Amino acid sequence: EAQVTQNPRYLITVTGKKLTVTCSQNMNHEYMSWYRQDPGLGLRQIYYSMNVEVTDKGDVPEGYKVSRKEKRNFPLILESPSPNQTSLYFCASSNAGPYEQYFGPGTRLTVT
Amino acid sequence: EDQVTQSPEALRLQEGESSSLNCSYTVSGLRGLFWYRQDPGKGPEFLFTLYSAGEEKEKERLKATLTKKESFLHITAPKPEDSATYLCAVGGANSKLTFGKGITLSVRP
Numbered sequence: 244e245a246q247v248t249q250n251p252r253y254l255i256t257v258t259g260k261k262l263t264v265t266c267s268q269n270m271n272h273e274y275m276s277w278y279r280q281d282p283g284l285g286l287r288q289i290y291y292s293m294n295v296e297v298t299d300k301g302d303v304p305e306g307y308k309v310s311r312k313e314k315r316n317f318p319l320i321l322e323s324p325s326p327n328q329t330s331l332y333f334c335a336s337s338n339a340g341p342y343e344q345y346f347g348p349g350t351r352l353t354v355t
Numbered sequence: 356e357d358q359v360t361q362s363p364e365a366l367r368l369q370e371g372e373s374s375s376l377n378c379s380y381t382v383s384g385l386r387g388l389f390w391y392r393q394d395p396g397k398g399p400e401f402l403f404t405l406y407s408a409g410e411e412k413e414k415e416r417l418k419a420t421l422t423k424k425e426s427f428l429h430i431t432a433p434k435p436e437d438s439a440t441y442l443c444a445v446g447g448a449n450s451k452l453t454f455g456k457g458i459t460l461s462v463r464p
Contacts, residue, residue: 247398276452285456286399286442293450301451333398342387342446346398 245270247347249334255353256324264319264350266334274337275317276301276344277309279330286333291341292317324354357382357447359455367461368433376428376441376458384448388426390419391442393457399442433462 247268256262268275276291278301288301292311306328308320317336321328331351335344360379368374380388387406391399403412405421412419416437418429428441438461444454 283456286444286454288451291451335398340386340446341450341452342389343401343404344452345401346391348398349396 245345247334247336247345249332249347249350251350252348253351255355257355258325259323261320261322262324262352263321264332264334264352266317266319266347267315268317268334268336268345269315270336270338270345271314272336272338272345273314274340274344275311276335276337276341277307277317277319278333278335279303280333280349281330289319289332293340321352324352326354328352329354357445357449357451357453359443359445359453361441361443361455361458363458364456365459365461367463368430370434370462370464371432373429373431373433375430376443376460378426378428378443378455379424380426380443380445380455381424382445382447382453386446386448388421389444389446389452390417390426390428391444393440393442395440402441430460433460435462435464438462 277289278286290309292298334347337344390402393399403419408423440457442457
């Protein structure tokens, strides 16, 4: 089954404790992206990757890091999480550039 | 800067009551306009891509249309299972996808 998977699905952590949210897709897509979704603000892009070893900032990259060492994986790293990073995070992938993206199920992160 | 505005924010319909959702946009070099459906607690699900003014796409009770400034998602004779948040997004020359805030549709039986 074609899908984008994210882990963990739910995470509660404390300020400053480094964490990684994993994202994997099995569709051989070149394009992958991370978004955060907040009430009243909608979906905002954090980082994206056009291909392996190629990443670029989205609209809200501050406080996040990414890497793309393999085509199927695109982890999101929060090196020192803060409460304002409490949000619902989605990973997405596409074989048509940034368009017609397939989204993962989401990771709900709470930073206390 | 690309912008997307969706209206209304929320819409409540009776089953069978047809209506339209609006998406207004400004974009530099439109590469496509996209509609997604998002159910509570889930990731957005791709519905349609529209590339140029005058284009229309249909899927079951949904029909998406595009002009140079707006897109409409027409819902004909909706059913309760059509209840969801509908997201509009534009892809521009900057290779990014800009989303609107979404329209929450509730269809009462």
